[in-house]
Amino acid sequence: MNLISDFHIHSKYSGGTSNKISIQSISRNSNIKGIHLLGTGDCLHYKWLEELKKTLTTYSPGIFYYEKIPNVKFLLQTEIELIWKHNLELKKVHFVLLFPDYSILDQVHDFLSKYGNLDEDGRPKIYLDPEACFSNLKEISQIIEIIPAHILTPYFGILGSKSNFESMKEALGSSFRYINVIESGLSADPFMIRQLSELNNISIISNSDAHSTNFHRIGREATLINIKNITYTNVISAIKKTNKIRTFEFKPQAGKYFFNGHNKKKHLNRLHYCCSPTCIESRCPYCNETLTKGVLSRIYELRDQFFDYRENYQYILPLLELICKINGGTVYDKNNIQDYIELLSKNRGEYNIWNKRSNIDGCSPNLIKSINLIKNNKFFFTPGYDGVYGQLKFIRDNSFESKTSCAVI
Numbered sequence: 471m472n473l474i475s476d477f478h479i480h481s482k483y484s485g486g487t488s489n490k491i492s493i494q495s496i497s498r499n500s501n502i503k504g505i506h507l508l509g510t511g512d513c514l515h516y517k518w519l520e521e522l523k524k525t526l527t528t529y530s531p532g533i534f535y536y537e538k539i540p541n542v543k544f545l546l547q548t549e550i551e552l553i554w555k556h557n558l559e560l561k562k563v564h565f566v567l568l569f570p571d572y573s574i575l576d577q578v579h580d581f582l583s584k585y586g587n588l589d590e591d592g593r594p595k596i597y598l599d600p601e602a603c604f605s606n607l608k609e610i611s612q613i614i615e616i617i618p619a620h621i622l623t624p625y626f627g628i629l630g631s632k633s634n635f636e637s638m639k640e641a642l643g644s645s646f647r648y649i650n651v652i653e654s655g656l657s658a659d660p661f662m663i664r665q666l667s668e669l670n671n672i673s674i675i676s677n678s679d680a681h682s683t684n685f686h687r688i689g690r691e692a693t694l695i696n697i698k699n700i701t702y703t704n705v706i707s708a709i710k711k712t713n714k715i716r717t718f719e720f721k722p723q724a725g726k727y728f729f730n731g732h733n734k735k736k737h738l739n740r741l742h743y744c745c746s747p748t749c750i751e752s753r754c755p756y757c758n759e760t761l762t763k764g765v766l767s768r769i770y771e772l773r774d775q776f777f778d779y780r781e782n783y784q785y786i787l788p789l790l791e792l793i794c795k796i797n798g799g800t801v802y803d804k805n806n807i808q809d810y811i812e813l814l815s816k817n818r819g820e821y822n823i824w825n826k827r828s829n830i831d832g833c834s835p836n837l838i839k840s841i842n843l844i845k846n847n848k849f850f851f852t853p854g855y856d857g858v859y860g861q862l863k864f865i866r867d868n869s870f871e872s873k874t875s876c877a878v879i
């Protein structure tokens with residue numbers, strides 16, 4: 471069976487998240503949107519773990535569900551921040567961890583609690599280097615999966631500009647051998663990542679990293695896997711199959727860290743500044759500080775092969791945001807949400823609407839036209855930078871078609 475999956479979300483106990491997140495709200499909204507399998511988020515946090523144990527029922531080994539909404543399944547997942555010194559520089563990198571069961575999770579909790587306060591934040595800070603951390607995790611259980619998160623984003627991405635590693639091998643040393651899967655993050659797509667030869671045998675998954683259960687956040691990027699029976703081990707072996715999984719991706723330009731730039735919040739004149747990696751100037755013309763280096767710059771610096779990789783992924787954007795662009799108003803307006811839910815119920819979920827072969831039913835001609843422009847790749851984003859999302863633009867004139875191809879070319 472085909473499962474739309476989102477392996478990286480957060481609970482209300484991580485910093486900057488909505489306090490309305492519950493297993494019930496995740497299950498309800500995922501069911502409407504058409505997501506079949508999710509990480510629980512924050513499973514090392516005692517309060518969230520208590521909620522998971524209370525609310526979830528076991529479906530199969532390592533897979534759980536909320537009884538009132540059995541279509542949506544969960545597996546135990548958290549994100550951690552590893553903090554360590556590398557050549558005298560302090561490094562802070564995020565990793566997603568997936569666990570096969572509660573007893574292994576308990577053992578991991580006992581181990582990690584020696585190196586950080588797991589009760590403080592849903593995404594705990596662990597003061598340990600990757601080799602020491604991952605070899606111990608693998609000793610507890612070989613089938614714990616360790617996934618470098620949003621690998622190219624400037625903050626906390628292992629290959630991001632603030633981490634400043636030359637390669638994943640440099641960052642991880644011998645513990646690189648434990649990595650089978652990486653997460654692309656919103657500002658990078660598989661085309662960009664496939665320019666890095668050290669990741670040739672590593673599969674790429676896409677997740678939302680959602681901080682709320684709103685429809686434009688949860689499952690905004692996702693991974694499609696195909697397995698016979700939903701068990702933890704089947705899911706893990708599916709995501710390791712480099713050529714078998716398919717991902718739903720933001721256009722990298724849409725993400726918050728594509729170009730180099732400075733957010734207007736940094737400036738007294740309240741003006742933004744952004745530029746492409748081809749711009750030689752690395753300092754901001756307004757404040758003279760170093761610009762936040764985006765994902766595209768990092769790819770330019772790190773790429774060591776040209777790989778024309780255009781398979782196994784598809785660009786999407788949050789359908790609710792598209793509805794707002796047509797109707798006006800915001801993603802929080804009741805009438806927009808109502809239109810969205812109605813549209814999904816008529817079309818068997820959001821991902822089905824993005825399927826090239828599907829015909830869309832039950833919405834305004836204007837919206838159908840816009841959805842088809844997206845499906846036919848007739849759109850682009852003004853690039854995001856320094857925490858500012860990119861802005862959607864449609865291409866109605868065929869002569870601009872070349873703009874839709876990836877900016878790396």
Ligand SMILES: [Zn+2]
Binds near residue numbers: 549564619620626
């Ligand atoms: Zn993160």
Ligand SMILES: [Zn+2]
Binds near residue numbers: 736754756
């Ligand atoms: Zn500046």
